[in-house]
Amino acid sequence: MDESNVTIETPSGPATLKRTRRKTLAISVLPDGTLELIAPEAASLDAIQAKVEKRQRWIREQRRAFETMNAVRPALRYVTGATHRYLGRQYRLKITSGPKTRVVLKGAYLHIDLPEPTEPKVEAALEAWYRERAQDQFTRRLRAWTEWCEIRGLPQPKLSLRNMPKRWGSAHLDGTIALNPRLVRAPSACVDYVIAHEICHLKHPGHGREFQGLLRMIMPDAEERKRRLEVGEW
Secondary structure: OOOOEEEEEEOOEEEEEEEEOOOOOEEEEOOOOOEEEEEEOOOOHHHHHHHHHHOHHHHHHHHHHHHHHHHHOOOOOOOOOOEEEEOOEEEEEEEEEOOOOEEEEEOOEEEEEEOOOOHHHHHHHHHHHHHHHHHHHHHHHHHOOHHHHHHOOOOOOEEEEOOOOOOOEEEOOOOEEEEOHHHHHOOHHHHHHHHHHHHHHHHOOOOOHHHHHHHHHHOOOHHHHHHHHHHOOO
8 A cells, every 4th residue: 555645736736645545535625725635546646636626616615714714823822821722611821830840720720830930841731731631531532432333343443642733633444543632622512523523434434425424414513513623723
């Protein structure tokens, strides 16, 4: 299986093309506007181009949505009083100097104690705390899909935390669901949407009608949850 990436020109501009053993073409617009294509090994370039051309309107809509989102997103600060989110709720940082590094969520505040409370070190401590929370939250939510997958003969979902600058998650044929730790900042409804989206990929690797139908059946408000995720400040 050739999993190397190449860049090709398409009716919607340059795109990264990856070939795998999947049966259908997957078209994704990433948050920076990049177009990503994952195609069957045997698919011809002409067939890939034709499918991209049919999806041009959808691609433009996705890019406009990401442009709006990126234009209004402020840079995060790691100082006392700065606002950060956890499961969609806003919390303010309270930073103090202490002998040991410690992050505690209490009331409306994230209390951070550390020996040298510089902004880079505060950021590192907070990111480590987020990763711990992500491991706990995502593991528990994936566990709820165990029986659903078992009934359908699908592999049991297994969590892998992965820093992915351009996506929230991905699914692998062995049942591994890779999720971006930053997702734990988003509302629970959005977290559950991403997990449901990736679980559906265990059944249908592409984003075709069968995949969309299954996702809508599982989560009728999937599009609204997706919209909330895309416009949020996570």
